[in-house]
Amino acid sequence: MLEGARAYVPGVALSAAVAAVAMGIRHFVPTLSPLLVAIVVGALVANLVVLPSSFSAGITFTSKKLLRVGIALLGLQLVLGDILGLGWGVIAMVVAIVVLGITGTMFVGSLLGLSWTQRVLIACGFSICGAAAVAAADGVVEAEEEEVLTAVALVVIFGTLMIPAVPLISNALGFDETEAGLWAGGSIHEVAQVVAAGGIIGGTALTVATIVKLARVLMLAPVMAVLSVMQRRRTVEQSSTSKRPPLVPFFVVAFLIFVAIRSTGVVPAGVLSVASWMQTALLTAAMFALGAGVRVATIKKVGVRPFILAAASTVWVATIALVGVLLV
Numbered sequence: 001m002l003e004g005a006r007a008y009v010p011g012v013a014l015s016a017a018v019a020a021v022a023m024g025i026r027h028f029v030p031t032l033s034p035l036l037v038a039i040v041v042g043a044l045v046a047n048l049v050v051l052p053s054s055f056s057a058g059i060t061f062t063s064k065k066l067l068r069v070g071i072a073l074l075g076l077q078l079v080l081g082d083i084l085g086l087g088w089g090v091i092a093m094v095v096a097i098v099v100l101g102i103t104g105t106m107f108v109g110s111l112l113g114l115s116w117t118q119r120v121l122i123a124c125g126f127s128i129c130g131a132a133a134v135a136a137a138d139g140v141v142e143a144e145e146e147e148v149l150t151a152v153a154l155v156v157i158f159g160t161l162m163i164p165a166v167p168l169i170s171n172a173l174g175f176d177e178t179e180a181g182l183w184a185g186g187s188i189h190e191v192a193q194v195v196a197a198g199g200i201i202g203g204t205a206l207t208v209a210t211i212v213k214l215a216r217v218l219m220l221a222p223v224m225a226v227l228s229v230m231q232r233r234r235t236v237e238q239s240s241t242s243k244r245p246p247l248v249p250f251f252v253v254a255f256l257i258f259v260a261i262r263s264t265g266v267v268p269a270g271v272l273s274v275a276s277w278m279q280t281a282l283l284t285a286a287m288f289a290l291g292a293g294v295r296v297a298t299i300k301k302v303g304v305r306p307f308i309l310a311a312a313s314t315v316w317v318a319t320i321a322l323v324g325v326l327l328v
Helices: 002-006 009-028 034-048 053-077 080-084 088-111 116-129 131-141 145-172 177-187 191-201 203-218 220-238 250-264 269-291 296-302 305-327
Strands: none
Touching (some): 053 131, 053 250, 088 203, 131 220, 145 305
16 A cells, blocks of 8 residues: 555655645736646646656646545635625526526537537636636546646636736726626636736725635536536446446535535634645646646647637626626
8 A cells, every 4th residue: 555655656746846836926926826837837847848657646646636625625715604695686696607607608619519528628617616617527527638728728818818807897887896896706717816806906896706706616516516417427328338427526525515614614714724725735736737648739639619619708707797797
């Protein structure tokens, strides 16, 4: 058993080192996502450096197992009371953003001829919570590595473009801080990107945007459960001998348990701070591990269609959120 564990050490250690550097960079450039930094570094390593085979086991472990732990820890960021405090109108808006966002993205993706798994990854990333949602969906549908890398990169690129766009458009539309915060939280992909945009608009907008965004994160659990059921059906159709995925993945169950624990209010602030740091570190390390598995030649094969879908999905989700703000 000890020998088996040692096989993971080189790859896990390398992923952790890159994560530490990426998170350190964020202190100097707060708007730069450490997940993006890590996945770019991973891609550079994959294409410029020949890693010894001893790194393979640990990198794979990080991109699969440790990633799911990071997703589960996202639950400790959510307090059900804060989300319910938004009011049923805003909650309905959040549900509409996620459901219609995924449905519309899947439809456009089918018109573009993209694979089912690529459409799922982009739809979940753009409609729920960015890279974490992409990774969670990959844990259910088992997409190709280049599809995961593409979806994460697109989420970060288009979400970053939304950071200056949402405040500027909100000002042009005459939104107050609350309205602008609602739109930012409902339309921007990553939590970190929402925080950046909300901070530009103002303190009230930042608070509202963060809570709305976390409400979208909560939708991760039911969406993953539905995806799991769909994947089980696809597995049966493709091969009666294939192993079925669980009805609800364990990391989703753990996510919900952590949400429940956080909502009780018994978790000390210090523990929450450490858990938040761990969650970011694990996801950042996992993004490096994913990037390290993909070659430029593979990305070229993806083509321009995912970028078209990403642009369409960004506009679609932002429009749904905008309509929701105007109605609420």
